[in-house]
Amino acid sequence: MTPDVVHGALFALATYLVIGSVVAVPFVIFDIGRIDPAAKAAPWTFRALVLPGVVAMWPLLVRRLTQSRKAR
Amino acid sequence: MSVSYTAVGWNRAKKAYDATIASGLVVYVALFCGVGFAAHPNATIETLLIRALATASFLMLHVILSIGPLCRLSPRFLPLLYNRRHLGVTLFLVALAHAVFAIVQFHALGNVNPLVSLLTSGTGFQTFGAAALCILFFMAATSHDFWLATLSPRAWKTLHMGVYFAYALIVLHVALGALHAESYPVLGIATGAGMASLLTLHVFAAFHERAGDRDAARLNDGWIDAGPVSDIQDGRARVVCAEERIAVFRYEGKISAVSDVCRHQNGPLGEGRVIDGCITCPWHGYQYLPGNGRSPAPFTEKVPTFDVRVVDGRVYVNPEAHEPGTPVQPAHV
Numbered sequence: 001m002t003p004d005v006v007h008g009a010l011f012a013l014a015t016y017l018v019i020g021s022v023v024a025v026p027f028v029i030f031d032i033g034r035i036d037p038a039a040k041a042a043p044w045t046f047r048a049l050v051l052p053g054v055v056a057m058w059p060l061l062v063r064r065l066t067q068s069r070k071a072r
Numbered sequence: 073m074s075v076s077y078t079a080v081g082w083n084r085a086k087k088a089y090d091a092t093i094a095s096g097l098v099v100y101v102a103l104f105c106g107v108g109f110a111a112h113p114n115a116t117i118e119t120l121l122i123r124a125l126a127t128a129s130f131l132m133l134h135v136i137l138s139i140g141p142l143c144r145l146s147p148r149f150l151p152l153l154y155n156r157r158h159l160g161v162t163l164f165l166v167a168l169a170h171a172v173f174a175i176v177q178f179h180a181l182g183n184v185n186p187l188v189s190l191l192t193s194g195t196g197f198q199t200f201g202a203a204a205l206c207i208l209f210f211m212a213a214t215s216h217d218f219w220l221a222t223l224s225p226r227a228w229k230t231l232h233m234g235v236y237f238a239y240a241l242i243v244l245h246v247a248l249g250a251l252h253a254e255s256y257p258v259l260g261i262a263t264g265a266g267m268a269s270l271l272t273l274h275v276f277a278a279f280h281e282r283a284g285d286r287d288a289a290r291l292n293d294g295w296i297d298a299g300p301v302s303d304i305q306d307g308r309a310r311v312v313c314a315e316e317r318i319a320v321f322r323y324e325g326k327i328s329a330v331s332d333v334c335r336h337q338n339g340p341l342g343e344g345r346v347i348d349g350c351i352t353c354p355w356h357g358y359q360y361l362p363g364n365g366r367s368p369a370p371f372t373e374k375v376p377t378f379d380v381r382v383v384d385g386r387v388y389v390n391p392e393a394h395e396p397g398t399p400v401q402p403a404h405v
Contacts, residue, residue, distance in 0.1 A: 001199070003184075006191045036221055038077050045079035046218070053213035064222070 020055035027054055027061060035064045077218055089155040093162050100128050118177050123250075125170035130246065132163045133239060134266050141277030147343070153355060157215040160235075164205075164212035171205055174198075197248035204241035207234045217336075225335060243267065288312045291388070298380075298387040301327065301405050309351075311342035314391030318378055321346055321362050326402035328362035329378035329389050335396075336373065364399040 028047040032054075033040030039047075054061055080086065104124035108115055136159050142149040179189040190198045211232055213219075220228045243263065251260050288296040296314050304310045304322040312318050317332035319342030330351060332342045339355030346352070350359035350368060360367055365377040374397030379390035382403040394400060 001192055003188050003192050006188045007185070010185070010187055032218075036077075036218060038221070039218055040076070042077040043079065046077045046216070049079045050213075050216055050218050052209075053216075053219060056210065056213055061222075 017055060020058040023058045023062060024051055024054040027058075027065070031065055034068050035061065077216070079216075085151070086155050086158070089151075090158055093159060097128060097162070097166065100131075101125070104128075118173060122170060122173045122177060125166055125173065126250070129163055129167040129170060130242065130266075132159065132166065133235075133242065134270060136160060136163060137235065137239060137270050138273055141273040144277040144281055145273075147354075150354065160208075161212045161215055164208040167205055167208055171201065195248045195252060197245050197252070200241045200248065201245035204238040204245060207238040207241070211235060211238075220336070225337070229338065239270075284311060284317065285313050287314055290314070290391070294392075295381075295388045295390050298329075298389050301382060301385055301387055304387070307346045309342040309344070310387075311340075312389060314389075316393075317342065318389055318391065319351070320380065320387055320389060321351055322405065323349070323362060325405050326362075327380050327382055327387055327405060328400065328402040329380045330360060330362065330365045331376040331378075331393065331396075333375070334358050335375055341375070363402055364397055365394075366397045 028051055032042075032047065032050070101121070101124045104127065105117065105120045108120040108123070136156060139149065139152045139156055139159075143153045175186050175190055179186040179193075182189065191202065211234065214223065214228065214231060223231065246259070246263055251263065254260070288298070290296055296312055296318075298310055298312045298318075298320045301322065304320065304327075306322055309319040309321045311332055312320060317340075318329050319332040319340075320327060320329045323346040330341060332340055334341050334353040334355065336353065336356055336358040339353040339358070341351055341353055341360070344352045344354040346362065347359075349361070351362050352359050358367065358373060359371075360373070360375055365375040367373040376393035376396050377398050377400045378393055379400055380403045381388050382405060387403070
């Protein structure tokens with residue numbers, strides 16, 4: 001891989017993760033219970049534990065949240 | 073099973089399991105560094121730590137990949153399976169520590185971005201390592217039951233089967249990296265032995281499981297003969313196969329049949345028991361009512377159910393599954 005390709009890929013990844021971080025924090029605090037009722041009353045330790053996965057898979061969770069809002 | 077999630081459902085067994093992992097790691101790293109210094113007095117602590125963490129994570133991965141087939145071969149290994157996810161998360165953390173140390177040692181403090189240097193230099197073995205680390209991250213990050221529910225058990229299991237792909241990437245990482253530079257054959261022999269042992273275990277387990285997957289003979293009406301009632305212990309099951317495994321339970325003078333596959337992590341329900349009127353999975357304790365395949369309220373898991381009848385002391389099962397959670401009249405013994 002050339003350095004330019006790697007630079008581009010790392011920039012794209014960093015952008016994705018920054019967006020993920022901005023989405024993930026309010027999600028685990030306010031919205032996680034909307035897609036899984038068992039998470040509604042979960043302690044902060046649980047929310048901190050799932051945070052990395054939310055950052056990594058934020059598009060999936062945003063989609064689930066949108067679907068659950070439309071369903072209400 | 074939990075109504076509200078917690079971070080970790082701590083119990084005595086989990087604490088003992090994690091304490092064993094932690095102490096084993098500390099002892100291993102200390103021994104590795106100690107022997108390393110003795111053999112190579114000029115070696116730096118950073119180099120020894122990088123190698124100690126690398127070999128520790130590689131060994132842990134072999135242990136993790138052995139647990140599944142070992143449990144199929146003998147139930148005495150089941151305690152290793154119960155908290156395997158803790159081992160997996162620890163593996164990721166140890167591999168991450170190895171990666172961070174290696175990046176700082178070999179790629180930082182130069183003109184080039186350390187990550188760019190990592191992915192563009194050498195034989196490319198770092199790229200394989202980085203890819204494997206990404207897979208291990210996704211597995212560790214989704215190890216909680218929240219993800220099992222959010223992703224669906226099928227998608228979750230598919231993601232976690234990626235551990236085999238991660239293993240292949242790590243073998244390439246080792247082959248093109250450490251083995252490439254190594255003058256002694258010990259590491260090469262150990263890597264080969266590790267691969268051979270994993271392959272052997274998986275093949276043995278596959279043959280062992282195949283015996284249980286042979287379809288039972290069908291009667292003229294399509295039903296399966298599950299054998300005499302007397303062959304099924306009270307509170308236990310007999311597993312029969314008709315394109316899928318069916319667990320036929322005997323309990324309280326009745327016979328019911330449900331899918332053998334637990335909704336949680338595909339555990340073998342047929343190897344469980346009926347406890348307090350519920351079929352209880354031997355892996356993580358998920359429960360289902362035998363009469364309808366539903367978990368007792370407030371839990372919502374369901375498994376498919378099957379019609380059964382008892383004629384002249386023999387149990388017969390209709391292999392056409394009902395939808396998960398469908399009530400089925402049990403047969404009376």
